[in-house]
Amino acid sequence: MTGGTGAAGGAGAASRLGDLLRIMARLRAADGCPWDREQTFATIAPYTIEEAYEVADAIERNDMPHLKDELGDLLFQVVFHAQIASEGKRFDFEDVAGAICDKLLRRHPHVFGASGPMSRAEQNAAWEQIKAAERAAAEQRVPGETTGISYEDKDGHWHDELSVGKDRPDTAVKG
Numbered sequence: 001m002t003g004g005t006g007a008a009g010g011a012g013a014a015s016r017l018g019d020l021l022r023i024m025a026r027l028r029a030a031d032g033c034p035w036d037r038e039q040t041f042a043t044i045a046p047y048t049i050e051e052a053y054e055v056a057d058a059i060e061r062n063d064m065p066h067l068k069d070e071l072g073d074l075l076f077q078v079v080f081h082a083q084i085a086s087e088g089k090r091f092d093f094e095d096v097a098g099a100i101c102d103k104l105l106r107r108h109p110h111v112f113g114a115s116g117p118m119s120r121a122e123q124n125a126a127w128e129q130i131k132a133a134e135r136a137a138a139e140q141r142v143p144g145e146t147t148g149i150s151y152e153d154k155d156g157h158w159h160d161e162l163s164v165g166k167d168r169p170d171t172a173v174k175g
Helices: 011-030 035-038 042-059 064-087 094-106 121-141
Strands: 149-154 158-160 164-166
Touching: 011 035, 011 064, 011 149, 035 042, 094 121
Parallel strands: none
Antiparallel strands: 149 158, 158 164
């Protein structure tokens, strides 16, 4: 292992993540890579899904060297989406990291909150309450408001931020 401290990366991870963010910005720059500059949320969405499947495949095969590479590819997809969003002044990678940190803190009151230790049953009940509150908050959004990111599942149903399970063959994203 390089740069690790027993946690999911340690001090070295921050500098390598900074490198990755700078590489992505350079690829999308005016004098960067033409292919990378042309990409949109929709055009790279199939690659994101493909990388997630490749991560799952490496796990299933217990192939740790391949898993490391595939996790890197999946992380690159997250960085790619965040870079496109940043260019559109929607959000950036820091916002993505902040959103998942906030979610993890919110969903684990037994670890990070004042509630203290909970039994497994209490954790499950708290989890369901938190998820219900999150769903209620999501329903308060403006109908039809989406990120523009959609994908087709294995059953041919299209999904985006606010629209789940609708058939939309006319907007197919194919890889």
